[in-house]
Amino acid sequence: xxxxxxxxxxxxxxxxxxxxxxxxxxxxxxxxxxxxxxxxxxxxxxxxxxxxxxxxxxxxxxxxxxxxxxxxxxxxxxxxxxxxxxxxxxxxxxxxxxxxxxxxxxxxxxxxxxxxxxxxxxxxxxxxxxxxxxxxxxxxxxxxxxxxxxxxxxxxxxxxxxxxxxxx
Amino acid sequence: xxxxxxxxxxxxxxxxxxxxxxxxxxxxxxxxxxxxxxxxxxxxxxxxxxxxxxxxxxxxxxxxxxxxxxxxxxxxxxxxxxxxxxxxxxxxxxxxxxxxxxxxxxxxxxxxxxxxxxxxxxxxxxxxxxxxxxxxxxxxxxxxxxxxxxxxxxxxxxxxxxxxxxxx
Numbered sequence: 001x002x003x004x005x006x007x008x009x010x011x012x013x014x015x016x017x018x019x020x021x022x023x024x025x026x027x028x029x030x031x032x033x034x035x036x037x038x039x040x041x042x043x044x045x046x047x048x049x050x051x052x053x054x055x056x057x058x059x060x061x062x063x064x065x066x067x068x069x070x071x072x073x074x075x076x077x078x079x080x081x082x083x084x085x086x087x088x089x090x091x092x093x094x095x096x097x098x099x100x101x102x103x104x105x106x107x108x109x110x111x112x113x114x115x116x117x118x119x120x121x122x123x124x125x126x127x128x129x130x131x132x133x134x135x136x137x138x139x140x141x142x143x144x145x146x147x148x149x150x151x152x153x154x155x156x157x158x159x160x161x162x163x164x165x166x167x168x
Numbered sequence: 169x170x171x172x173x174x175x176x177x178x179x180x181x182x183x184x185x186x187x188x189x190x191x192x193x194x195x196x197x198x199x200x201x202x203x204x205x206x207x208x209x210x211x212x213x214x215x216x217x218x219x220x221x222x223x224x225x226x227x228x229x230x231x232x233x234x235x236x237x238x239x240x241x242x243x244x245x246x247x248x249x250x251x252x253x254x255x256x257x258x259x260x261x262x263x264x265x266x267x268x269x270x271x272x273x274x275x276x277x278x279x280x281x282x283x284x285x286x287x288x289x290x291x292x293x294x295x296x297x298x299x300x301x302x303x304x305x306x307x308x309x310x311x312x313x314x315x316x317x318x319x320x321x322x323x324x325x326x327x328x329x330x331x332x333x334x335x336x
Contacts, residue, residue, distance in 0.1 A: 008265030011333040014273055021256070080259075081280055084252025088189070091248075097176030105182055112249055112287045119283035123276045126326070130334045158294070165179040166298045 006076075015127040016072055022120045023063045023074040025082035029056050029113060032086045036110065039093035042103045044157045049110070052150050059146065062139045069136075085112045098168035103161045107154050114151040121147060174244075183295040184240055190288050191231045191242040193250035197224050197281060200254045204278065207261035210271045212325045217278070220318050227314065230307045237304075253280045268332040275326045282319040289315060 008014050030053065037049040067074040089109030095102060121144040128137035176182050198221065205217040235242040257277030263270060289312040296305035 006263070008260075008263045008269040008273055010266065011269060011272065011330065013265065014269050014276075014333070017260075017273075018276060080252040080255040081249070081284075082252070084248040084250070084255075085284075087248040087252075092176075092185075095174070095176045097181065098178065101176045101179060101182050104179065105176055105185075108182075108186060108287075108291045111291065112284055115283035115287035116249075116253075116280055119276075119280045123279065123326075126330065130330050158291075162179065162294065162298050165182070168178050 011127060012131060015124060015131060016070070017077065018120065018124050018127065019063060019066065020074060020077035021079045021081075022117070022124065023060070023067075024077055025079040025117065025120065026056055026060045026063065028079060028082045028086055029053075030060070032089060032113075036089055036093055036106050040103055040106050041099040042157065042161055045103050045107065045161065048150075048153050048157055049106075052110075055146050055150070059143045062143055066136050066139060081116055082113065085109065085116055089113070098165065100161055100165040101168050104158065104165045107158045107161065111151055111154050111158075114147050114154065117147045118144065118151065179295060180299060183292060183299060184238070185245065186288065186292050186295065187231060187234065188242060188245035189247045189249075190285070190292065191228070191235075192245055193247040193285065193288065194224055194228045194231065196247060196250045196254055197221075198228070200257060200281075204257055204261055204274050208271055208274050209267040210325065210329055213271050213275065213329065216318075216321050216325060217274075220278075223314055223318070227311045230311055234304050234307060249284055250281065253277065253284055257281070266333065268329055268335075271329045272326065272333045275322050275329065279319055279322050279326075282315050282322065285315045286312065286319065 006013065006017060008017065033049050033053045033056065037046055040046050040049060064074055092105035092109050093102065121140055125137055125140040125144055128140055174181065174185060176185065201217050201221045201224065205214055208214050208217060232242055257274065260273035260277050261270065289308055293305055293308040293312055296308055
């Protein structure tokens with residue numbers, strides 16, 4: 001929490017602050033995705049969560065690359081938004097109930113996490129453009145595309161699971 | 169937190185749980201939006217935050233209408249996701265720095281809140297369809313459209329503010 005009160009004098013300060021927020025968010029997800037995977041039952045959902053863990057590692061490396069280029073530390077901020085979303089996800093995943101309904105609840109929690117990241121990466125991608133850091137913008141756009149794709153995949157799986165949950 | 173461990177036996181249970189999550193999220197926003205508005209400087213942003221407060225009141229009424237029809241209480245769940253997002257927003261809004269950069273930070277926080285709601289309302293709208301509750305689905309779609317519109321409005325304002333923040 002060392003940088004909680006970092007002053008925001010320029011768009012570059014805000015860019016760094018937001019990147020640190022996303023770096024912490026991704027690292028929280030690396031811990032949370034295996035827990036959600038363990039609670040999930042549907043094979044498609046389990047595969048999607050496992051695959052998204054691999055993608056998350058790549059996204060973390062991209063952020064580390066940007067921080068290295070900027071000669072800044074990637075740590076220093078706790079992502080409170082992702083912390084709350086994961087807390088909700090863990091709560092849903094640990095409930096008693098019908099397995100297909102729990103799967104639907106896990107998807108709903110995972111989509112909240114994806115949307116948090118879509119908002120976050122959408123913002124830093126625009127900042128990178130404005131700061132004329134074309135290389136960073138391209139890397140951040142790549143992650144943004146992956147987050148949107150993950151949200152779409154979860155939607156597709158949800159359609160199957162929700163139909164089965166309706167019958168529960 | 170009375171229903172934190174409510175069992176999820178059917179899609180209807182999950183529907184109610186998710187609606188309660190959104191009800192708490194909207195009520196948290198009613199408290200938070202005036203604080204963000206007070207910290208904002210840009211007149212367009214201040215207007216957008218004020219207008220979204222009015223919209224939020226209407227969205228709360230819609231949820232109350234659905235709960236009333238279902239003969240269920242709207243309360244009983246703390247929305248941890250929105251709590252974390254608002255905590256971040258309050259932190260950003262209270263920083264020292266250039267006013268246009270603070271405005272950009274407030275927009276970024278508000279867009280995270282919008283995206284949380286886009287994910288949440290998108291989910292319950294689909295559940296309402298699956299549960300063949302056409303009337304609820306229409307109300308939830310209305311709110312979903314408003315959240316998407318609010319996100320778009322914030323994007324438009326961000327374009328002006330970020331250009332000014334770049335010069336800071």
